[in-house]
Amino acid sequence: MLYPVWVNGSKHERVDPADRGLAYGDGLFETVRVEAGRAVLLDQHFSRLETGAASLGISLDMTSLRREFQDFIAACPASCIAKIIVTRGVGGRGYLPVPDAVPTRILSASETPAWPSVHTDSGIDAVVCSFNLAIQPALAGLKHLNRLEQVLLRREIAEKGGAEGLVCDLQGRVIEGVFSNLFMVRHGRLETPAISRAGIRGVMRASIIQQAGSEGVPVIEGDYGVEDFLAAEEIFFCNSIYGLWPVRSLQGRHWSPGPVTRRWQAFWQQQLG
Amino acid sequence: MLYPVWVNGSKHERVDPADRGLAYGDGLFETVRVEAGRAVLLDQHFSRLETGAASLGISLDMTSLRREFQDFIAACPASCIAKIIVTRGVGGRGYLPVPDAVPTRILSASETPAWPSVHTDSGIDAVVCSFNLAIQPALAGLKHLNRLEQVLLRREIAEKGGAEGLVCDLQGRVIEGVFSNLFMVRHGRLETPAISRAGIRGVMRASIIQQAGSEGVPVIEGDYGVEDFLAAEEIFFCNSIYGLWPVRSLQGRHWSPGPVTRRWQAFWQQQLG
Numbered sequence: 001m002l003y004p005v006w007v008n009g010s011k012h013e014r015v016d017p018a019d020r021g022l023a024y025g026d027g028l029f030e031t032v033r034v035e036a037g038r039a040v041l042l043d044q045h046f047s048r049l050e051t052g053a054a055s056l057g058i059s060l061d062m063t064s065l066r067r068e069f070q071d072f073i074a075a076c077p078a079s080c081i082a083k084i085i086v087t088r089g090v091g092g093r094g095y096l097p098v099p100d101a102v103p104t105r106i107l108s109a110s111e112t113p114a115w116p117s118v119h120t121d122s123g124i125d126a127v128v129c130s131f132n133l134a135i136q137p138a139l140a141g142l143k144h145l146n147r148l149e150q151v152l153l154r155r156e157i158a159e160k161g162g163a164e165g166l167v168c169d170l171q172g173r174v175i176e177g178v179f180s181n182l183f184m185v186r187h188g189r190l191e192t193p194a195i196s197r198a199g200i201r202g203v204m205r206a207s208i209i210q211q212a213g214s215e216g217v218p219v220i221e222g223d224y225g226v227e228d229f230l231a232a233e234e235i236f237f238c239n240s241i242y243g244l245w246p247v248r249s250l251q252g253r254h255w256s257p258g259p260v261t262r263r264w265q266a267f268w269q270q271q272l273g
Numbered sequence: 274m275l276y277p278v279w280v281n282g283s284k285h286e287r288v289d290p291a292d293r294g295l296a297y298g299d300g301l302f303e304t305v306r307v308e309a310g311r312a313v314l315l316d317q318h319f320s321r322l323e324t325g326a327a328s329l330g331i332s333l334d335m336t337s338l339r340r341e342f343q344d345f346i347a348a349c350p351a352s353c354i355a356k357i358i359v360t361r362g363v364g365g366r367g368y369l370p371v372p373d374a375v376p377t378r379i380l381s382a383s384e385t386p387a388w389p390s391v392h393t394d395s396g397i398d399a400v401v402c403s404f405n406l407a408i409q410p411a412l413a414g415l416k417h418l419n420r421l422e423q424v425l426l427r428r429e430i431a432e433k434g435g436a437e438g439l440v441c442d443l444q445g446r447v448i449e450g451v452f453s454n455l456f457m458v459r460h461g462r463l464e465t466p467a468i469s470r471a472g473i474r475g476v477m478r479a480s481i482i483q484q485a486g487s488e489g490v491p492v493i494e495g496d497y498g499v500e501d502f503l504a505a506e507e508i509f510f511c512n513s514i515y516g517l518w519p520v521r522s523l524q525g526r527h528w529s530p531g532p533v534t535r536r537w538q539a540f541w542q543q544q545l546g
Contacts, residue, residue, distance in 0.1 A: 014287030
């Protein structure tokens with residue numbers, strides 16, 4: 001199976017060592033599930049990318065990027081994970097970007113991971129991570145390329161043997177998973193940590209919030225500790241690649257996947273098509 | 274003038290788009306002043322690189338890297354800025370690194386910037402940056418590739434017209450400059466912000482601390498606000514590229530370069546050779 005890589009629309013497949021994405025993590029990325037040749041939640045991915053580029057001052061031509069991405073997907077296996085990296089490009093003196101920098105576009109694809117079906121069906125055993133996220137409101141929400149915290153967190157849950165983990169910020173608020181967002185049901189209502197000081201505003205998270213809002217039962221975004229999740233009726237992780245994983249155990253507490261979790265798993269199946 | 278680029282010891286000059294340095298900023302860098310063909314403060318640069326690699330779990334062969342860097346410098350103009358980027362390499366599933374990842378080495382060179390001599394002679398007009406650093410003790414000190422904060426800060430001082438700026442963390446402590454460390458003289462003693470929660474432990478900073486300690490007058494590393502700097506007898510920025518810049522003005526206060534600043538400028542001249 002061929003998984004292509006396009007750099008700035010060409011197949012030369014190599015990046016300039018002076019690219020600011022490499023030098024400083026000066027860029028953004030999206031990881032998109034492709035099923036039956038169709039990119040899942042594509043509008044939401046491009047919407048987040050546009051927001052991030054505006055926030056960092058990277059001038060992206062969204063229309064042509066989107067066209068290029070569609071051409072790219074057509075060259076990929078029908079089922080795969082497609083990744084978009086956009087950087088500020090090459091140039092500038094040290095940290096200072098040049099105003100007319102031309103963004104670098106890197107499109108790549110990889111095999112869709114084969115997660116154990118038990119993750120979706122019965123749920124996962126989650127851990128609480130001991131590594132904590134820094135608080136940086138200016139960058140919170142963005143899927144930028146500064147991801148050392150996630151690398152260290154991903155290693156931590158691998159060492160602990162958890163499929164996912166609750167990640168807190170340095171003030172003890174639960175923010176997200178290592179590669180997911182996190183929801184819980186409390187008193188029958190869907191709640192999720194606010195992503196205002198740390199964390200990534202996930203595309204699946206945004207889709208759930210949008211859909212729930214359009215049905216007149218808005219998701220509550222708030223500040224929570226681990227104890228709030230332990231007291232919840234349901235907990236699930238989600239992202240735009242695997243969908244939803246119920247939490248079946250956390251710190252000695254146990255759950256069976258509840259009706260709200262199942263309802264949003266059905267929503268994910270609709271997106272998958 | 275030729276400024277070479279070596280990627281993993283070869284001159285093919287291109288980086289794999291799947292490199293983790295690009296994907297996540299999963300790596301480290303050093304920027305080294307080269308004068309008359311000699312790398313200035315080289316032991317300190319390699320010492321910091323070794324500390325950083327150990328901290329991130331990147332297994333670097335320091336001896337062969339150092340040999341390669343010496344060969345690289347021999348291929349560079351006698352005066353230049355040589356940059357070392359080391360990443361965890363290619364591979365892993367998402368954020369999770371593979372344990373046997375082979376680090377990527379990128380050596381590049383560029384022209385030594387021509388700073389105005391007035392920066393060194395009379396000092397600079399410094400600003401206080403409004404963008405604040407996140408607090409992350411686990412990464413503080415390291416010169417890792419997650420530098421979006423510095424990109425945004427560098428743009429801020431360019432917009433404000435300052436040569437350098439005092440950068441505070443989100444709790445209001447002064448940490449460093451945008452691309453420098455920061456010292457002050459208070460009550461005749463040399464003090465500098467502790468780099469324990471945010472910031473980079475600069476090579477020039479480390480050299481001053483080491484030299485002062487060996488002379489029996491240790492530098493005090495503490496927590497300071499902007500008001501402490503405003504009340505100081507002397508302030509200077511330093512890094513291992515330009516040396517020392519006295520601060521001649523900050524928020525309406527004015528200084529002339531003092532004897533302690535001049536003494537450490539002489540120390541820098543010795544390092545330059």
